[in-house]
Amino acid sequence: MGALVEEFPVILGAFWLTIRLTLASAVAALVLGTVLAAMRVSPFGVLRGVATAYVNTLRNTPLTLVIVFCGLGLGLVLDVSFSESLSTNYLWLSIIGLSAYTAAFVCEAIRSGINTVPVGQAEAARALGLTFTQNLRFIVLPQAFRAIIAPLGSLLIALTKNTTVAAAIGVAEASLTMKSLFERHQDSVVAIFFGFALAFLVLTLPTGLFFGWLSRRLKVVR
């Protein structure tokens, strides 16, 4: 226990980095995933093909590989640079990897959300004389969004846990910090592990409860 108290500022800093990684990747993944989903349901064969290939590739590739490719491939070999500071640069590269990977799953969640809306809804809307835009705005998308709240919540939780993989390219988020605390305090490995596990529970459990509550509240009754 002593080690946890003694290193409290370090642990807090590490989790703050985990939270920032999660939020930045979540926003980027949501934007990219929405664009991909729009491509996948568009009437244009080329866009559908590109989006499908992207989703199938990223979903079947290990996240560690994606992050290593971003960190070492883009960062070291291709010299992609976002910042003078090396650690900030790796932080951005890991955000690219995490959001590129998560976007594939966001795309699938949105697409399945659109699929839950029965075709009859849109047909009825057109029969009433609604235009294409009105149809999407008032009929299809509101129902689709409500259907994907719970899946998006699970994705956010998975992303929170996935940020630990950024340790592969040396981003000092929670898991890498835990490892260095293990090395420094070998007598209290168990206490440190349960401390970090508890902190992750504090991050993930409320997210799950909140999204579960939201999806029940906004559920479309059919």
Add this chain to the structure above:
Amino acid sequence: MSTVLYDTPGPRGILRNRILTFVFAVALLAGLYFAYVKFDEKGQFDAALWEPFLQGDVWVNLIIPGLVNTLSAAAVAALIAVPFGFVFGIARLSEHKWIRVPAGAVVEFFRAIPLLIMIFFAQYGGSAVLGLTVTSFTAVVFGLVLYNGSVLAEIVRAGIQSLPRGQTEAALAVGLRKGQVMRLILLPQAVTAMMPAIVSQLIVLLKDTALGFIVAFEDLLNAGARILPANFRNLIPAVIVVAIIYIIINVLVGLLANWLERRSRRSRKTTIKPIEAPQSVGVG
């Protein structure tokens, strides 16, 4: 093709779609060309970087051993995680609180924390607490079993719960004991329904073995991102080749999952539909 989003296009719509398809295709080619130029500037298309993949001994000595390690870690973890999942999934449905509650706590705990910190804990905890030397293989398998076993436990629970209550009631009414109900009535039907979800989770498990890279486990990713670049300075080509191997394996297992799902949909062992795979990205 009429979907919820748009109608079957008329003549004007078809023309407009063709023009826009052409525009998008040009934009896509421009993007690909930009990427090509960027890669070419750094000499990533040099034959020297790709040539090692044409040599048999590079495959035999460097890539295949990594692949074997990845597959054996996945196989060992799957062989332990599946029974783990069945034991804990059934334990969570127990009538006895003293079995149900601890089993539930274990499953929820390991599902909620990242796999990587379990692997680190196995590595450092093993030597610090028990005085054992934990190999990276053991650490990876330890983490994979606890995490994927817990997810499988949820699948098993959902599979058994998806059966109609009448099945249990009828079985009890003809005089079967609780164990017999589970063994003879519930499990045979539930296994059919949850097979596709189990196979999907095993794909996640296979992908997760790549986390071993972080603890220096000599897996396929290690071959692609450490060993090959150290020999030939070809990180990008090596990572791409390794990614293709991962994708091929996962697509093949995915096809197996689809086939199982089709089969269980027309199965006469049970009338229930296959249960949904859990919405999990799966670390790694």
